[in-house]
Amino acid sequence: xxxxxxxxxxxxxxxxxxxxxxxxxxxxxxxxxxxxxxxxxxxxxxxxxxxxxxxxxxxxxxxxxxxxxxxxxxxxxxxxxxxxxxxxxxxxxxxxxxxxxxxxxxxxxxxxxxxxxxxxxxxxxxxxxxxxxxxxxxxxxxxxxxxxxxxxxxxxxxxxxxxxxxxxxxxxxxxxxxxxxxxxxxxxxxxxxxxxxxxxxxxxxxxxxxxxxxxxxxxx
Numbered sequence: 001x002x003x004x005x006x007x008x009x010x011x012x013x014x015x016x017x018x019x020x021x022x023x024x025x026x027x028x029x030x031x032x033x034x035x036x037x038x039x040x041x042x043x044x045x046x047x048x049x050x051x052x053x054x055x056x057x058x059x060x061x062x063x064x065x066x067x068x069x070x071x072x073x074x075x076x077x078x079x080x081x082x083x084x085x086x087x088x089x090x091x092x093x094x095x096x097x098x099x100x101x102x103x104x105x106x107x108x109x110x111x112x113x114x115x116x117x118x119x120x121x122x123x124x125x126x127x128x129x130x131x132x133x134x135x136x137x138x139x140x141x142x143x144x145x146x147x148x149x150x151x152x153x154x155x156x157x158x159x160x161x162x163x164x165x166x167x168x169x170x171x172x173x174x175x176x177x178x179x180x181x182x183x184x185x186x187x188x189x190x191x192x193x194x195x196x197x198x199x200x201x202x203x204x205x206x207x208x209x210x211x212x213x214x215x216x217x218x219x220x
Contacts, residue, residue, distance in 0.1 A: 006072065009065075009069070010068070010069055010072045013054070013065075013069055013072050013073055013076070014072055014073075014075070014076045016049070016051075017046075017049075017051060017073050017076040017077060017080075018076050018079075018080060020045050020046060020049050020051070021042075021076065021077055021080030021081070021082060021086070022080065023045065024039070024041070024042050024045075024080070024081075024082065024086075025081065026081050028041075028042070029081055029082055029083065029085060029086065029209075032085060032208075032209035033085060033207070033208050033209055034208070035208075035209075036208045036209060036211075037209060038089065038164055038209055038210065039082075039085065039086065039089050039209055042082065042086060042089065043089050043090055043119065044119065046077075046090055046119075047117075047118060047119030050063065050117070051073060051090075052090065052093045052094060052116065052117050052118075052119060053113075053116075053117035054069055054070050054073055054094065055067055055069065055070040055094060055095075055098070055101075056097070056101060056113055056116075056117055057101065057109070057113070059109075059110075060109055060110060060113040060114050060117065061113070061114045061117050061118070062113070062117055067095075067098075070094050070095065073094075074087050074090075074091060074094070077090070084206070084207050085207050085208075085209045085210055088160060088161075088207060088210040089161075089209070089210050092123055092124055092125055092160060092161055092165075093116055093117075093119070093122065093123060096123050096124075096125045096169060097112075097113060097116050097123065097169075099169070099189050100112060100113060100169075100191065101113070103189075112191065116167075121166060121167045122161070122164055122165045122166055122167065123161075123165055123166075123167040123168060123169060123191075123194075124159050124160060124161045124162045124165040124167075124168050124169070124194065125159070125160075125168070125169045126141075126156040126159045126162075126168055126169065126170045126171065126215055126217075127139075127156070127159075127171050128156060128157050128158045128159070129141065129154070129155060129156055129157060130155055130157050130214075136171065136184065136187065137177065137183035137184045137187075138177070138183075139154075139171065139172070139173060139187075140154055140155075140173075141153070141154025141155070141156065141170070141171070141172040141173065141217060142154060142172060142173055142174075143172040143173065143174045143188055143190065145174070150174070150188075150190065151219055151220065152170065152172050152190060152217050152219075152220040153217055153218060153219060153220070154172065154217050155214065155215060155216055155217065156170070156214070156215040156217070157202070157213075157214050157215070158202065158212045158213075159199070159212065159213045159214075159215050160210060160211070160212050160213075161210060161211070162194060162197075162199040162211075162213040162215060163199060163201060163211050163213065165194045166193065166194055166195065167191065167192070167193065167194055168191070168192060168193070168194040168197065169189055169190070169191050170189065170190045170191075170192070170217070171187055171188070171189055171190075172187070172188060172190060173186055173187055173188075174186055174187065174188040192220065196220055197215050197216065197217050197220060198215065198216040198218075199213040199214070199215050199216075200213060200214045200216075201213055202214055
């Protein structure tokens with residue numbers, strides 16, 4: 001019989017996360033969903049336990065585990081009663097920095113990742129766009145090479161957590177699509193301060209405690 005079975009280490013992760021989540025009962029989550037209040041206390045407890053760094057390298061203060069272990073953690077959060085709200089409140093600080101982990105320089109990793117793991121920096125990830133959805137190869141946000149760096153212009157939609165985030169990871173096109181051998185070439189990621197971008201919450205049904213936003217990026 002085929003199936004997925006947790007290792008002893010993964011089971012320990014599940015139990016450890018469940019213990020943290022036990023302090024936040026159904027009434028806590030009902031209240032956040034009713035009022036739209038972000039679950040700051042829950043996120044602080046997860047960060048204090050070191051769980052935001054579950055998939056980050058040990059060299060920067062993480063646990064050095066993998067994405068499977070991070071998924072086990074997220075399942076434990078959702079099963080605790082936190083549901084979609086609890087998982088959405090922390091998933092960007094866990095999965096969002098993976099491009100930095102994989103492609104960032106040593107200097108970038110050592111400077112940026114510890115602040116994400118501790119919860120000091122709260123990030124959002126701007127990918128989806130009004131005219132391209134999740135067809136990333138067709139995104140319209142542009143990054144133009146200028147003296148001293150790049151200038152970004154474009155719009156993003158359904159960006160989770162932008163109201164609270166102080167950092168943002170943006171995917172933008174640096175080479176026109178028609179000049180690339182493959183559609184997904186010519187795309188770059190930019191990590192910067194969120195405060196320089198206008199963010200407007202989008203009215204939605206459900207998961208009220210964690211907002212989604214329309215972003216307007218102008219000469220960033």
